[in-house]
Amino acid sequence: MSAVSLRRIGMALIAVGIAGALGIAVFQQLTWVPEAPAERHAYVIQRTLFLLFTKADYPLIPITLAGLLCCAITLRRKTAVSAPSDPPNCSDR
Numbered sequence: 001m002s003a004v005s006l007r008r009i010g011m012a013l014i015a016v017g018i019a020g021a022l023g024i025a026v027f028q029q030l031t032w033v034p035e036a037p038a039e040r041h042a043y044v045i046q047r048t049l050f051l052l053f054t055k056a057d058y059p060l061i062p063i064t065l066a067g068l069l070c071c072a073i074t075l076r077r078k079t080a081v082s083a084p085s086d087p088p089n090c091s092d093r
Contacts, residue, residue, distance in 0.1 A: 003074045010070025017064030021052055024060075 028048045033041060053061060 007074040013067030020060040
């Protein structure tokens with residue numbers, strides 16, 4: 001697989017993960033916050049993070065990590081290709 005297509009796949013997976021996380025956060029704001037008692041409103045961030053990490057129906061964290069891994073592989077390929085094979089020898093002067 002080429003580095004360009006791998007990077008595009010990685011960016012798409014990251015975008016899906018971020019969009020899903022934002023979707024969960026918006027859903028919590030629209031559904032849970034109005035129904036929760038006022039003293040529980042301070043815990044909306046903790047509740048959203050808990051749902052984000054434990055929601056097995058929507059594996060957003062593994063999807064995002066897979067995207068980051070794809071992008072990291074392309075960066076590693078770029079540095080491996082652009083690195084010179086023999087460094088210049090300064091002792092020849």
